[in-house]
Amino acid sequence: MNIQFRAPHLLACLAIALPLAASANAILDGYQAETKGTFSAAAGEKLYNTVGPKQLSCSSCHTSSPKNVGKHAKTNKAIDPMAPSVNPKRFSDSAQVEKWFKRNCNDALGRVCTTQEKGDFVSYMLSVK
Amino acid sequence: MAYFKFITLGLALLGTGGLALADDGGSQITLHPKMEQECSACHIAYRPNFLPTSSWKQVMGSLDKHYGADASLAPADQKEISDWIIANSKEQGEAPPENRITKSFWFTRKHGTNHVKADVWQRASVKSKSNCQACHADAAKGDFNEHKIRIPR
Numbered sequence: 001m002n003i004q005f006r007a008p009h010l011l012a013c014l015a016i017a018l019p020l021a022a023s024a025n026a027i028l029d030g031y032q033a034e035t036k037g038t039f040s041a042a043a044g045e046k047l048y049n050t051v052g053p054k055q056l057s058c059s060s061c062h063t064s065s066p067k068n069v070g071k072h073a074k075t076n077k078a079i080d081p082m083a084p085s086v087n088p089k090r091f092s093d094s095a096q097v098e099k100w101f102k103r104n105c106n107d108a109l110g111r112v113c114t115t116q117e118k119g120d121f122v123s124y125m126l127s128v129k
Numbered sequence: 130m131a132y133f134k135f136i137t138l139g140l141a142l143l144g145t146g147g148l149a150l151a152d153d154g155g156s157q158i159t160l161h162p163k164m165e166q167e168c169s170a171c172h173i174a175y176r177p178n179f180l181p182t183s184s185w186k187q188v189m190g191s192l193d194k195h196y197g198a199d200a201s202l203a204p205a206d207q208k209e210i211s212d213w214i215i216a217n218s219k220e221q222g223e224a225p226p227e228n229r230i231t232k233s234f235w236f237t238r239k240h241g242t243n244h245v246k247a248d249v250w251q252r253a254s255v256k257s258k259s260n261c262q263a264c265h266a267d268a269a270k271g272d273f274n275e276h277k278i279r280i281p282r
Contacts, residue, residue: 075172076256106199
């Protein structure tokens, strides 16, 4: 039996395998490239429910489940669900994601979030089905 | 005919009197798309003529401390939106305390207890004086016509 490896076939295999090896979310991949730590959806869920110095947590506005429509704690404005499983627009634009991490980590936790925390958080969001 | 014109003019003046000092037709301008998009992520995009330019400069220069919340923008977006608001507002009227639209003279005059009962502001459907659209349904479009006001229960 003589198996010949042909370049086009190998490329085709790679094209299928590479996206599976990656996380299927470019923003999460970006965080992974910045830190050696392993991301944990469980740690992200814990962060989501952490109450900060202003007695606010993510869940204050985004409700107990990121699949729900939220409500701005001050203005009452409806907030689209955060889980990509119900709102595919989420975690698709890195400028938007960075903007909101900056604002909301500051409001909810009183500080900036680390890359590790952002990775954990996005992992949690992607795990919510 | 002249009489008719006079009445029409009078009605027109009545209809546009709603904003007093802030009233120069500025409520009807088309908002800058990025400004509208960014502001309305949390609240309706308030019209440039609701604050004097000096107040807007302070608001837009301190977005990281925006009435108790961090509303910071990427520097390029912050500048683009600030420039547009500054170009489309005027230095008119007295700058309100804390740069709050709801503490402007014209606002308090139009929303005093003779117009709006005190308990209205406590209702869950209103919640805050900043929620223009609770009573002015088309506030986001710049329509504050007094005849369209519907105070919710």
